[in-house]
Amino acid sequence: MKPRHFLIPVVVLVLIFAFIRFQNAKAASTVLVPNADVTTQWPVLGGTADSSCSGTHCTRVDEGATPNDNDYVGTGTSGTGDEVEVYELSTVGGVESASKVDVVIRGFIATVGGSVRDAVSVNLRVNGTLQTAVEIxxxxSGYTDQTVSFSGDWTQADVDSMRVELTRKVLFGTGGSPGDRDDDLRVSNVSATLTYFQVINYSQTAYRWFNHNTSYGKDTLGWWDTAWKSRRIINFDNPGATENLTNFPVLVYLDPTKVDYDKTQNGGQDIRFVDQDGAVLHHEIKTWNEADKSEVWVKIPQLDAGKNDFIYMYYDNPAATDGQNKTGVWSNGYSSVYHLEEHNPGKGGVDIYKDATANALHCDDIVDDFNKEDKIGASQSFRNAEGDWISECGNQGITTNTLTLEAWVKMASTAGEIDRFVTIHQKGVADGATIRHEGNGVLRFYFFDTGGTARSVSVSSTLSVNEWAHVAATYDGSTIRVYKNGVQVGSTAITATIRSTDD
Structure with missing residues (x-):
């Protein structure tokens, strides 16, 4: 019989510091054309393109797809100083975010009055703010197209407000007078190609996702494997992190608003998570429920502090085999990980609770209640009065002087009783480490040093009744730290050596 040395009354998981955002959009572009001329400064008009034209000034630049050079607005050759033409642009709906505007000006200098041609300063005004102007x-010798590009991160409201401003810049050369308008500049067409994320629905029979939002990174991979017909971008909003996370398991939530379950296999066997460089990432399906929420752990190679990032989720391949690599997810220094989702009525089962790591340190069942609703999937319910606990989790001892214990817990009561969450020790010996409820909401972590002295930190009024909390404790050889929901709630400086457990 295995020695009783490892008590685990709740699920042991990792805390997710990086938040996950699904982007329900795909890359698109459209041409915006002028739908109003809001100034009257360029006085020369040609053609009759605008049937609603009245008064002394109207649009007159061509609004069609094919430029018509007979319709134009011009500066003329009289007067002094610069002039500004401002054009409102047509817009497009369903913009998640826009990243680029390429403004095309079809222009011509009909009359050159001096040795130096006048120029046109092209600018884009977004919500009243001018971008950086470019001079053309x-x-x-005739009408030609010239393109000026502007980059940004714009919303639907920004796109709706966009205007193109053309300023006639009076230049002069030898023999000319400063400020003289001696050239007749003409513009027959103004258009703008908008690059943006388009919000879409899921009624399409097939689609592919591309990422051009440079705040998360660029799609340099292309399509990973054409056998998978659909993919999603999973963005990581991680600006608040202060350290890099390497080989970090992240929990991804899926539901019918985030993935089309009609295009996945019944158990999610065809889903694949792929990094920007094409590397397939390890994943473990914790829960797959096509009627509601699915939960998948994905091991991310690197989440940089203070930066956004993204990966892809591919699916829609009926011929794919199950792509899970559960132990690969939990290979970065984890001694054991228990989801506690197993169903086993009564007590006495051997190796019921499975260790998700390759160490295979499975646990025996001494718990009556099972399949309770958890913070993440199913869980177990432990009652002191019934002597509920989980034990005999293989020969798993403490052999290093650094340690992390963590668990999701929900207290039915915070009365004076002691509730162990995670304990590692050898029965009958003052060794190992424990994180537990000390009674009355107090959270305590302690370990025994080589002399048999308990070294600990206690935090008062930390745990509440009927409230899920992620509790964690760490020791790095010099400091004990205790956390609740990712926030440090207690610490103490201790230099000691943890008394090892042999088995």
Whole structure:
């Protein structure tokens, strides 16, 4: 019989510091055309393109897909100083975010009055704010297209507000007078190609997802494998992190609003998580429920502090085999991980509770209640009065002087009783470490040093009734730290050596 040395009355998991955002969008582009001229400064008009034109000034630049050079607005050659033409642009709906506007000006200098041609300063105004202007010089031999690009991170409201501003810049050369308008600049067409994320629905028969939002990174991979017909971008909003996370298990939640279950296999066997460089990431399906929420652990190679990032989730391949690698998810220094989702009525089962790591340190069942609703999937319910606990989890001893214990817990009562959450020790010996409820909401972590002295930190008024909390404690050889829901709630400086457990 295995020695009783490892008590685990609740699930042992990792805390997710990086938040996950699904982006329900795909990359798209559209051409925006002028739908109003809001100034009257360029006085020369040609053509009759605008049937609603009245008064002294109207749009007159061509609004069609094919430029019509007979319709134009021009500066003329009289007067002094600069002039500004401002054009409102048509818009497009369903914009998640826009990243680029390419403004195309079709221009011509019909009359050149001096040795130096006048120029046009092109700018984009977004919600009243001008971008950085770019100066162009139209050709004097005929109408030509010239493109000016602007980059940003714009919303639907920003796109709706966009205007193109054309400023005639009066230049002069030898023999010219400063400020003289001696060139007739003409513009027959103004358009803008908008690059943006388009919000879409899931009624489409097939689609592919591309990422051009440079705040998360660029899609340099292309399509990973054409056998998978659909993919999602999973963005990590991680600006608040202060340290890099390496080989970090992240919990991904899926539901019918985030994935089309009609295009996945019944157990999610065809899902794959792929990094930006094409590397397939290890994942473990914790729960798969096509009617509601699914939960998948994914091991992320690197989440940089203070930066956003993204990965892909591929699916929609009926021929794919199960791609899970459960032990690969939990290979970064984890001694054991227990989800506690197993169903085993009564007590006495051997190796019922499975260790998700490759160490296979499975636990025996001494718990009556099972399949309770957990913070993450199913869980177990432990009652002191019934002597509920989980034990005999293989020969798992403490052999290093650094340690982390953590668990999701929900207290039915915070009365004076002691509730152990995670305990590692050898029966009958003052060794190992424990994180537990000390009574009345007090959270305590302690370990025994080589002299048999308990070294501990206690935090008062930490745990509440009927409230899920992630509790964790660490020791790095010099400091004990205790956390609740990712926030440090207690610490003490201790230099000691943890008394090892042999088995």
């Amino acid at each position: 010089k139209p050709s004097s």
